[in-house]
Amino acid sequence: MRGYGAVPKLNKGHIMSSMQLNDFMKINGFPIFETAKELITKYELDVRYIRKWTTEAVTSAEIHISHPFVKHITIGRGPRYSGRMRIAVCLKDMSTFEKLYGKLTKKNSSTYVRYDEEGLQMLQNIRVKTELDTELSDSQLIAETDSVVEGDWSATDKLALIKQRIGHSSYARKVKARAGNRCQINSVITRNLIASHIKPWAESELVEKTDIENGLCLSPNYDGLFEDGLISFSDDGVIIINQMLSAREMSAYRLTGKETINVSTRQSKYLRWHRRKWGFHS
Incomplete structure (x- = not known):
């Protein structure tokens, strides 16, 4: 290599x-x-x-x-x-x-x-990623992931298991396919992509859990930033940077603050939820 x-x-x-x-x-x-x-x-x-x-x-x-x-x-x-x-x-x-x-x-x-x-x-x-013939259907994904949420694992293991289940699902494939199997923030990245829920699984209503409008296709680094509320997006798809993320960290993540993603009308409601949760001004 x-x-x-x-x-x-x-x-x-x-x-x-x-x-x-x-x-x-x-x-x-x-x-x-x-x-x-x-x-x-x-x-x-x-x-x-x-x-x-x-x-x-x-x-x-x-x-x-x-x-x-x-x-x-x-x-x-x-x-x-x-x-x-x-x-x-x-x-x-x-x-x-x-x-x-x-x-x-x-x-x-x-x-x-x-x-x-x-x-x-x-x-x-x-392995984290599975092939298409082993992916979970939406109904299987809901059943298996909800059982994890209700289980007695630690919070860290629950999060890892939920991500693993989602990574095995037809939901993840659809979210990634809609993004052209590229990270929506940095389109050069095509490997190790994550179908990231905008509104987290544990806080979503039943229909929201497998709604591809509730998904973003991100690389692991950007998924972590989004999940922790360090970045979000406006209804127009312009990235919003949390003040807690320093200029040095932005440089390390190769963020300029000018990044944009495509946002559908139905996706806007999930992004508004995310901004409210993390204290971004709408």
Whole structure:
């Protein structure tokens, strides 16, 4: 992969502590690390940090991700594994994982071990984005997401689960398709898009939950800003910047304050709700 800057040196027998994703992406010359990079990209893993090591016995990357059920994924290869690629998934919540994805026979404590194709299937199960043939219909989305809202998960896990369900839905596909599968703020961005609710799921009426007029197609960074009330939009689609967002932060997010999005007449009511909620002047 390119665009990550200088390449750090890593030799056989060298064991390193945690590192950030960008630093990991700079490492070259180790096939299992190249495989890990491909899997991170393909399955859109939300990486927090990575621990990696290489010895004569094994070369491995332990990928710590943000996920309601998964702590980390270890991808390794070496004589210890008879030359096969080993994928181990360490879980925070086995019961919920098994309820969603079925019983997994090979398990040691909270870690499920799989090899080659079976391991890749596990990664497909826990990835954020799913293919069209596994998406949830509107009725399924409402039923499954409302069950999360009413469940006893923490607020953080509830939010992650709701986003995961929405990301699997026909609703998300329609919101993204209407935006041309591009971020509405920065049209250059076409990957890792989120169908962001203007009026949040938990505060929406039944018909509003799957109304595509209640959706924006945003990149994760802009989705976070919108969700936290740091940006909003006028009825004409002009971006409104919260005073809490500094000029330095605006520069980091590549915001000028002149960005605009297309807003339909029906979408205006949701944007008015968002502005009122976060104290923007209408």
